Amino acid sequence: MPEPKVVKWGILATGGIAETFTKDLTVDPKTRGVTSIKHEIAAAASSSSISRADDFLKKVGAPSSAKAYGSYQELVNDKDVDIIYVATPHSHHYQNARLCLEAGKNVLCEKAFTVNEPQLRKLVEIAKAKNLFLMEAVWTRYFPLSIYVREQITSGRIGTVYRTVADLSMADDPQNKYGPDGNKHRMVNVDLAGGALLDLGIYALTWVFQTLYHTLPEGDRKAPSVLSTMVKYEPTGADESTAMLLTFPRDAKKGGPMHGIATTGLRTSINPDNKGTAGPCVRVYGDKGEIQIFPPTFRPTKTKVILADGTVEDKVWEQPGPGKGSGWTNGFGGTMQAEGEGQGMFWEADEAAMAVVEGRKEGRFEGLEESCVIMGVMDEVRNQNGLVYPEKIESLEYPLEF
Numbered sequence: 544m545p546e547p548k549v550v551k552w553g554i555l556a557t558g559g560i561a562e563t564f565t566k567d568l569t570v571d572p573k574t575r576g577v578t579s580i581k582h583e584i585a586a587a588a589s590s591s592s593i594s595r596a597d598d599f600l601k602k603v604g605a606p607s608s609a610k611a612y613g614s615y616q617e618l619v620n621d622k623d624v625d626i627i628y629v630a631t632p633h634s635h636h637y638q639n640a641r642l643c644l645e646a647g648k649n650v651l652c653e654k655a656f657t658v659n660e661p662q663l664r665k666l667v668e669i670a671k672a673k674n675l676f677l678m679e680a681v682w683t684r685y686f687p688l689s690i691y692v693r694e695q696i697t698s699g700r701i702g703t704v705y706r707t708v709a710d711l712s713m714a715d716d717p718q719n720k721y722g723p724d725g726n727k728h729r730m731v732n733v734d735l736a737g738g739a740l741l742d743l744g745i746y747a748l749t750w751v752f753q754t755l756y757h758t759l760p761e762g763d764r765k766a767p768s769v770l771s772t773m774v775k776y777e778p779t780g781a782d783e784s785t786a787m788l789l790t791f792p793r794d795a796k797k798g799g800p801m802h803g804i805a806t807t808g809l810r811t812s813i814n815p816d817n818k819g820t821a822g823p824c825v826r827v828y829g830d831k832g833e834i835q836i837f838p839p840t841f842r843p844t845k846t847k848v849i850l851a852d853g854t855v856e857d858k859v860w861e862q863p864g865p866g867k868g869s870g871w872t873n874g875f876g877g878t879m880q881a882e883g884e885g886q887g888m889f890w891e892a893d894e895a896a897m898a899v900v901e902g903r904k905e906g907r908f909e910g911l912e913e914s915c916v917i918m919g920v921m922d923e924v925r926n927q928n929g930l931v932y933p934e935k936i937e938s939l940e941y942p943l944e945f
């Protein structure tokens with residue numbers, strides 16, 4: 544068997560998700576059957592200090608060869624880095640991802656990709672012009688569970704699909720959860736493009752899109768029409784609850800238009816007891832059956848296929864990792880996975896690394912056009928409900944300091 548190709552990662556930002564993602568990078572890909580690539584943490588950068596980057600590298604278990612930088616500029620200048628993972632708040636993605644692309648680096652950028660569609664189209668234009676890889680880090684798309692769900696649809700197992708209903712709500716009420724300074728938290732701070740839609744609603748949209756849009760032959764995929772309503776979080780004006788009804792065009796001979804219903808909110812939870820007692824958070828309806836996906840929407844581990852002929856198929860999709868007894872753990876936001884079980888962010892990292900090695904410029908399970916269409920839907924939802932972010936973060940201007 545040929546030796547795995549080593550892909551060298553640079554980590555841009557040292558916050559919560561950067562830590563989780565980078566820890567997942569340390570898991571040997573062979574534990575999930577991936578033998579063609581290997582991840583190496585080459586460097587990490589903090590915008591505040593080199594010592595923060597240094598502490599970050601120690602915390603995630605990076606090799607001693609990994610370099611710490613006290614600025615993002617130094618990271619993008621590092622010739623030893625093949626691809627950069629951007630993990631700043633979404634307000635900063637356009638500036639930070641562009642910094643990487645302008646320096647000739649491949650990019651995997653956290654969700655939401657940018658603040659608006661024009662910003663993303665600009666990044667895509669630069670990536671294409673410079674022949675670089677660019678992908679949105681919507682990790683859920685790359686899970687074997689998601690691949691299975693899409694295959695159930697494309698194989699016709701649940702017949703012709705007509706509707707997907709998906710929710711991601713997290714009871715992230717900032718007044719209760721984030722203390723007296725809660726209004727500055729990135730979940731509701733408009734200076735950081737806060738609000739349920741861009742942070743959580745993107746996952747509800749991900750399920751709607753990967754079941755109703757991505758499963759169509761490429762030439763049949765068309766942007767949906769959008770009807771939406773939003774409740775604002777009074778202290779800041781960010782959205783705390785958003786409901787979207789999308790209509791996807793489809794040829795009458797193939798079943799006609801489909802509905803996608805995507806909801807998100809900060810006061811209720813899709814998984815109130817954190818034990819999976821709640822019902823499905825995603826339901827995909829066909830004329831011969833349905834597929835249910837169980838919470839949490841971003842990291843589901845259970846599916847159920849229910850067919851009109853009486854078949855019921857339950858599946859459990861545990862995330863792989865170093866395994867029990869390894870002493871290794873990962874998780875996010877206070878939720879730790881069982882010992883030895885990965886968070887699951889390595890699947891998107893594998894896809895990005897394989898693309899870099901193979902010379903592909905986009906991810907296979909969510910191409911750049913699809914990301915642009917989703918950003919366009921979120922723009923339309925904000926437009927219908929008067930949610931405008933400060934000019935500096937909506938801007939196409941580059942470089943901007945804020």
Ligand SMILES: NC(=O)c1ccc[n+]([C@@H]2O[C@H](COP(=O)([O-])OP(=O)(O)OC[C@H]3O[C@@H](n4cnc5c(N)ncnc54)[C@H](OP(=O)(O)O)[C@@H]3O)[C@@H](O)[C@H]2O)c1
Pocket residue numbers: 555556557558559560561588589590591592595630631632633635653654655680682729735741742841875945
């Ligand atoms: N895929 C997932 O499961 C998942 C989960 C949570 C969040 N996310 C996404 O990841 C991104 C970051 O979220 P997070 O929860 O990691 O946020 P976080 O904990 O607040 O970390 C953000 C990091 O960005 C850097 N940063 C640069 N400029 C900043 C500024 N003006 N304000 C705040 N931070 C700034 C900071 O690191 P340095 O300055 O040290 O570089 C900071 O630690 C968001 O886009 C979010 O939507 C994804």
